[in-house]
Amino acid sequence: MNSNENILQLADRCVKCGLCLPQCPTYQLSRNENESPRGRIALIQALANQQLTADDDSLYQHLDNCLLCRRCERICPSGVKYACIMDLAQEKIHQARPPSRTNKFSQKLLSRYMQSTYQALYLYQKSGVQKLVKPLLKSHKKLSWLHSLLPALPSAQKFKSHYSTNTNTAGHLAIFTGCTGKNIDTLTLDAAIRLLNALGYKVSLPPAQNCCGALQQHRGQTEETQQLAENNLHAFADENYDAVLFLASGCGAQLMEYPQRNWNNHERQKKAAQLQEKLQDISGFLARALKKKPLAFTALDKQVVVHQPCSQRNILKLPDTASQLLAQIPGIQLSALAEDTPCCGAAGDYMLRHPQQAQTLRQHLLDKILADKVEIIVSTNIGCSLFIQTGLKDKNIRVIHPVQLLAEQLNESRDKI
Secondary structure (H helix, E strand, O other): OOHHHHHHHHHOOOOOOOOOHHHOHHHHHHOOHHHOHHHHHHHHHHHHOOOOOOOOHHHHHHHHOOOOOOHHHHHOOOOOOHHHHHHHHHHHHHHHOOOOHHHHHHHHHOOOOHHHHHHHHHHHHHOOHHHHHHHHHOOOHHHHHHHHOOOOOOOOOOOOOEEOOOOOOOEEEEEEOOOOOOOOOHHHHHHHHHHHHHOOEEEEOOOOOOOOOHHHHHOOOHHHHHHHHHHHHHHHOOOOOOEEEEOOHHHHHHHHOHHHOOOOOHHHHHHHHHHHHHEEEHHHHHHHHHHHOOOOEOOOOOEEEEEOOHHHHHHOOOOOHHHHHHOOOOOOEEEEOOOOOOOOOOOOOHHHHOHHHHHHHHHHHHHHHOOOOOOEEEEOOHHHHHHHHHOOOOOOOEEEOHHHHHHHOEOOOOOOO
């Protein structure tokens, strides 16, 4: 079956009922049928039927505007695999109009070379250059927007490959750190290691792991996505881990779908299935582990709002594991956002490509959050956390991973590992 036939077979499940329209953030903003899942599928069908060409500007724009929040998939009565259809279409578009050198370079900075990017940005902040540059960017709208997205970066931290425990080992766990775990998200990674060690688990951070490949896949870069996936399969196949935990739900969603990739190799297909069986989100794993072995936590009299990322709710289809985890903290005042809460607008690199739409979606979310008193927002996806935090620069509100908040209340020595 060629790619056009594959697209048409998948798209044929869509009966154009329109139940997806009220769920779609871009349709809600534009009221344009082409900005809805139903409309985009119709455009992709036209592409597969050769009624549109892959270099068509209008086609490109409507598909590129999609956040891939996949809320439409979750409510679709026909089980349409919308993301799969989109990825196949993006592959065709990528072949017809390959990205510029600038786009390729920026994408590599956000994935393969994230550590170097982090070090450069950290120096940029700590040297004072950021404060000097900020006033000069006011006249340049795009650069000013990019500058506003830069969070206060934590200090660099070196991590070991293995962390043993002094108690009897409860098991051997691996953590998928992805692009951000060892740089932008070091506080979450450190917190996860401390909590898991306190529960008696040996923790490993396989050094050969790399980016999960989500950004590349959704831009139609199939070969690079496949290579990143193969590297990760190799990195986590070396030892018999009891579980592989992910910190960011966006990465977890991508890893969980590795078995759906076209491997053309039985051994790799088998490894992808084995990895999927061991994958668990860190919040849910800790919540279950703490029921078996409770730890002592100090009280926290704070109003905490739980944000569930689209990747957790719509792709992984996980319950509110953050609330389950943070319920361990005495005195905490937890509230979760409503089921119909829209996408925050971060969506991987969407906030970089579509600043106006992203900013509008973020403000819709913040309006809901700030309707009541809130002191801390927790989210299980680093991209969402960073984007929400940059929208709160005039507010004294922290946005952190639930694992970090729990570790801060751990009633034990807080020395770094």
